[in-house]
Amino acid sequence: MAEVSVDFYLLDIDYKTVDGVPVVRLFGVTDDGRRVVALDRSFKPYFYVRGGYNLEQNIRDMIPDEFEVMGIAKVKKKFMGKGINAIKVTVDHPSSVPKAGEAISELAGFDGKFEYDVRFYRKYLVDKEIHPLCLVNVKGVRSNENLDVDMVVEASSVEQISDAMLPEPYFCAFDIETYNYRGNPRAEIDPIMMVSVAFSDGERKVFTWKNFEGAEDYVEFVPGEMELISGFVNYIKNKKPIFISGYNSDEFDMDYLRARASKYGIKLDFSWDSTPMKFQRGGRRKVARSKGTVHLDIYSFVRTVLSQKLRTETLNLNSVAAELLGEKKHEVDWEDIWKMWDDGGDSLRRLVDYCLQDSILTLKLTQKLMPLMFELTKLVGLPIFDISRVGMSQYVESYLMRHIHDRGEIAPNKPKRDETLKRLSYTFEGAFVYQPEAGLYEKVVVVDFRSLYPSIIVSHNISPDTLNCKCCRKGHETPEINRRHHRFCKKVKGLIPEVVEGLIKTRMEVKRQLREKKDQILSARSEALKLLANSFYGYLGFQIARWYCLECAEATTAWGRQYIKETIKQAKKEFTVIYSDTDSVMMSIGDKKHEDVFDFIKKVNKKLPEMMELELEDFYRRGIFVPAKGGERGAKKKYALVDEQGHLVIKGFEFVRRDWSLIARETQKQVLEAILQDRDPEKALKTVQDVIRKLKDQEVPLFKVAIYTQLRKPIDSYESVGPHVAAAKKGKARGYYAEPGTIIKYIVTRGVGSISERSQMLSVARDEKMEYDANYYVNNQVLPATERILKVVGFTDQEIKSKEQTELGKWVS
DNA sequence: ATTATCCGGGG
DNA sequence: GTGTACGGATAAT
Numbered sequence: 100m101a102e103v104s105v106d107f108y109l110l111d112i113d114y115k116t117v118d119g120v121p122v123v124r125l126f127g128v129t130d131d132g133r134r135v136v137a138l139d140r141s142f143k144p145y146f147y148v149r150g151g152y153n154l155e156q157n158i159r160d161m162i163p164d165e166f167e168v169m170g171i172a173k174v175k176k177k178f179m180g181k182g183i184n185a186i187k188v189t190v191d192h193p194s195s196v197p198k199a200g201e202a203i204s205e206l207a208g209f210d211g212k213f214e215y216d217v218r219f220y221r222k223y224l225v226d227k228e229i230h231p232l233c234l235v236n237v238k239g240v241r242s243n244e245n246l247d248v249d250m251v252v253e254a255s256s257v258e259q260i261s262d263a264m265l266p267e268p269y270f271c272a273f274d275i276e277t278y279n280y281r282g283n284p285r286a287e288i289d290p291i292m293m294v295s296v297a298f299s300d301g302e303r304k305v306f307t308w309k310n311f312e313g314a315e316d317y318v319e320f321v322p323g324e325m326e327l328i329s330g331f332v333n334y335i336k337n338k339k340p341i342f343i344s345g346y347n348s349d350e351f352d353m354d355y356l357r358a359r360a361s362k363y364g365i366k367l368d369f370s371w372d373s374t375p376m377k378f379q380r381g382g383r384r385k386v387a388r389s390k391g392t393v394h395l396d397i398y399s400f401v402r403t404v405l406s407q408k409l410r411t412e413t414l415n416l417n418s419v420a421a422e423l424l425g426e427k428k429h430e431v432d433w434e435d436i437w438k439m440w441d442d443g444g445d446s447l448r449r450l451v452d453y454c455l456q457d458s459i460l461t462l463k464l465t466q467k468l469m470p471l472m473f474e475l476t477k478l479v480g481l482p483i484f485d486i487s488r489v490g491m492s493q494y495v496e497s498y499l500m501r502h503i504h505d506r507g508e509i510a511p512n513k514p515k516r517d518e519t520l521k522r523l524s525y526t527f528e529g530a531f532v533y534q535p536e537a538g539l540y541e542k543v544v545v546v547d548f549r550s551l552y553p554s555i556i557v558s559h560n561i562s563p564d565t566l567n568c569k570c571c572r573k574g575h576e577t578p579e580i581n582r583r584h585h586r587f588c589k590k591v592k593g594l595i596p597e598v599v600e601g602l603i604k605t606r607m608e609v610k611r612q613l614r615e616k617k618d619q620i621l622s623a624r625s626e627a628l629k630l631l632a633n634s635f636y637g638y639l640g641f642q643i644a645r646w647y648c649l650e651c652a653e654a655t656t657a658w659g660r661q662y663i664k665e666t667i668k669q670a671k672k673e674f675t676v677i678y679s680d681t682d683s684v685m686m687s688i689g690d691k692k693h694e695d696v697f698d699f700i701k702k703v704n705k706k707l708p709e710m711m712e713l714e715l716e717d718f719y720r721r722g723i724f725v726p727a728k729g730g731e732r733g734a735k736k737k738y739a740l741v742d743e744q745g746h747l748v749i750k751g752f753e754f755v756r757r758d759w760s761l762i763a764r765e766t767q768k769q770v771l772e773a774i775l776q777d778r779d780p781e782k783a784l785k786t787v788q789d790v791i792r793k794l795k796d797q798e799v800p801l802f803k804v805a806i807y808t809q810l811r812k813p814i815d816s817y818e819s820v821g822p823h824v825a826a827a828k829k830g831k832a833r834g835y836y837a838e839p840g841t842i843i844k845y846i847v848t849r850g851v852g853s854i855s856e857r858s859q860m861l862s863v864a865r866d867e868k869m870e871y872d873a874n875y876y877v878n879n880q881v882l883p884a885t886e887r888i889l890k891v892v893g894f895t896d897q898e899i900k901s902k903e904q905t906e907l908g909k910w911v912s
Numbered sequence: 913a914t915t916a917t918c919c920g921g922g923g
Numbered sequence: 924g925t926g927t928a929c930g931g932a933t934a935a936t
Binding site for chain 2: 274275276277278279282283284289345346347348349350351352354355396398399401402413414415416433434436437753755756757758808809811817818819821823824
Binding site for chain 1: 924925927932933934
C-alpha cells in the first residue's frame, strides 16, 4: 500500500471499537472539499494513580488476568502546582478505565486516581494538541474501509499543522412541520407534513405529500410521509453539506424524524459511515449526533452562549432572528397548523412558505453565529458539536485541561455525588446589588464592567493553588468575609490568573488589531476571548467543577463589591445612580449629554488597572427597576427598559411562559408599556384595576384565562394532583383527549375547594358555560405579574393591596 | 415547611 | 460510559 499524506480540517472526532481495540476516527474535509476519515489505532486509554511505594508492585501483581492493564509506568507530574510521583496505568479500552480504577482503589497503598473521568476523544485531542476545525496532517496508508468518503487513511501519524480554520463551509438548515391536532404532536400518531431545507449557496427545497396549486419550483410532491423522509435523507446525503443545522432540532426535529422514520423502517442516516443519527443525553437535554455530517442545534448554542447578552427574554426562533437578523418569521399561529394542512390550497401554500422561512432564518442565524462558534472551537478546543451544546463551564474546563497538559500537570477530579451535594449547600455572599429606589427614570444609561471579575482574579492572584499559601505571610488579603480574610500568594502566579491573564492580553491585542481594521473574524475572536475570560468566576463557584474553589469565588465577589461601590461613588458625582448589580451600573443622566457619559467612562477607565474596563452597554429613554424577590444573593436582574428606538426590553420577568394565562401576560405588557412608553404610571394602575373589574364582571373571554400545562405522564400515575391533572381527569371522563404529552388547556372555575378541585378543561368549561374564578385570576395571575412593577413606580404594597380589596370587596362579600 | 411538578425550544 | 450536571416558580401535601 502506498503511503499517503493528507491535510484536512477536523470536523468531528469519535472512537469505535474494532476487535476490542479503540480506534479514534477523525472526520475531516480537505481544502478542495474532499471528505477524509483518518483512523488512529495508536492511542490508548490511561489514567494516573498516586500511592505508596508498594502500590506499583500491587498493581503488577493484580494484572493482567482481569483488568486488561497494558502498561504501568512511574511518571513525574505536577498536581495543583506541586510535583508528585504518579503511576500511569494504560488499559486496553476506555470501558476498562472505570473497572481497573475501581480494582486498584482496593489495593494497599492506594492514594487517589486521576483523569479516569475524561472522555476518550477529548483526551486524544488534548494529548495530541489538536484543535477541531484547524488544519491537521495525517500520514499513513489508504484503507479500503467502506465509508461514504473520498479517502480513508489508516494513520501512522496525526498532527495539527496550522491554526488555519475551515474556510466558509457549504451547509444547510432544515425544519419540519408536524400535524398537531391534539396540541402537542405525538410521534406515534401524528405525521410529518413537510420538511424544508435551505442551503448556504441559495438552494431551497421543500418535500410535502399533499398537492396544492401554484407551488414554487422547489416544492417536491411525494406520495406520502415515508417518501418524504427517505427523499429528504437521500437529498441531504447527495448534497453532502458539512453541517446541518436546526432550531431546537436536538429535542424536536431530529427526534421526531427518527421516530417517524422507524415507523416505516427507514434509517435516519446523514452520516459518512451509514450509521443512523444517534441520540444521547447531554446533561438534561437530548442531543442528536451524526457521524461526519455535523448536526448543529442553533437554539442550544444561543441558549448557552448568547442568552445573557440578548435583549429578548424569549429565545424562540422568531425573537432571536428579529434581534440578531432584524427579520421575522411569517405569521402563523401554531395552533392552526393542522387546520392549514387540512384546508389545503392557499392555506397549505402559506404553511409551506412558513416552513421554508424557518429553515432560511435558521440558515441565516447559523451564518451569523458561525464566526463565533468557530473561534470558540479553536480557542476552547472542543469539537464544534460540543461547542454548540455544552455550557460555559465545560469551555473553561476544556481550556484548563489543555493548559495544564502543556505544563505537565494532572487534572483534579470531578466531584462525586456527595461532594457535589455538599458544595451545593454552601452559600456565600454574592455580588453587590444597589437597590433601586421606587420610581421611573428618564434618560437612562447602562454601563458595564464586563471584565470586572477576570481582572480581579488576575490582579489578586485568585486561584485554588495560591489560596492561603505557606510561602508568603502577607499575600493579597481579601476584604472581610464573615469576619475572616482569605489570602492569595504574592510570589507564585496561580493557574487560574495565569490563564485568565493570557486571555485578557490576547484580547487586548486582538482589539488593537481591530482598531486598525474591522474584521468579522477578529471581532468574533475578541468576543470568544471575552466570553471565556468572563466564565472563570462562575466556574470557580460551580459545584461540579474540577477546579472548584469556594474561597476563590467568595474572594472574587468580595473584591467585586469593593470596585463596583467605588465606581458607584464616582458615578454619583455626575449622575443619578439608579441601580447596580454585580458589574453594571444604571444611571439617569438628567440634563447631561451622551458625550458626558463617554467622558465619564474614559475618566473611570484611566484610573483602573489596564485590564479592567468600564463599557457602555446602551442608552435608554427610560426604565424601571424591579429587585428580585427578597433581593438577596443570586438575585437576577429584573428590569424593563425602553431603548431610544422605542423598543421594550424586558429582563427577568417570568411571565412569558405558557403556564401563565394570557390575561396575566397581556396585562403585564400593558403595564410596562404604560409606564415606559407612555410615561404614565397612573394609566398602568388603571389598566390593572380595569382588568380586575372586567375579571369580576366575567367579561374576559375564556381563552384569555386559559392556562396551558403539559401532561407528562398518564393521569393515574400522579402522586400529587395539580390543576392540569385534575382538569385532564374530568375532561377525559367526558371523552376529551388527555394522554401523556397533551397540553391541557384549563381554567380555574368558581366554587369551593382547592384550585385543582375547581380546574376544568377549557372545552369542558365552554360546553358547560362555566364561569372562571375572578378571585384566582386576580390574586394568582394578574397581581403577581404586575404587583412588583407597580410597587417600583411608587404604588406601595398597601396601596395596591387596598385597591384590590376595595375592588374585590364589592363582589366577594 | 416539604415535596411534586412544570417551563424552556419545537408544532 | 473515561456517566450524571438548571433554576425558579406554583400548588399540593
